Amino acid sequence: MRPVILADLEAVASVLLAAPKEHWRTLSLAIIEAARIADKYRKNTGKRHPHWGNGSLVDAVQSRTRADLPRPGDPQYLSAVQCVVSAVLERRDHNFR
Numbered sequence: 001m002r003p004v005i006l007a008d009l010e011a012v013a014s015v016l017l018a019a020p021k022e023h024w025r026t027l028s029l030a031i032i033e034a035a036r037i038a039d040k041y042r043k044n045t046g047k048r049h050p051h052w053g054n055g056s057l058v059d060a061v062q063s064r065t066r067a068d069l070p071r072p073g074d075p076q077y078l079s080a081v082q083c084v085v086s087a088v089l090e091r092r093d094h095n096f097r
Contacts, residue, residue, distance in 0.1 A: 008057035
């Protein structure tokens with residue numbers, strides 16, 4: 001997976017906000033895995049993955065349903081971002097790069 005930037009966190013958070021909260025962790029991990037696979041594909045072929053893009057989280061969510069982002073400081077938005085960050089850190093701890 002490519003390095004995570006703020007745009008990645010917002011993109012995944014918008015996907016989470018469109019889903020029931022009980023699915024957020026599983027959904028975050030699935031998106032991270034898609035980005036990891038896409039990055040490997042890009043490195044091996046020199047091309048973008050046909051479904052998940054270039055290995056970034058932003059590209060990995062392009063075909064997913066997304067909610068409009070609420071105003072800054074919204075508790076649900078902050079919880080969604082926290083979920084994404086936790087999932088990224090969990091995968092990094094397990095050497096999923």
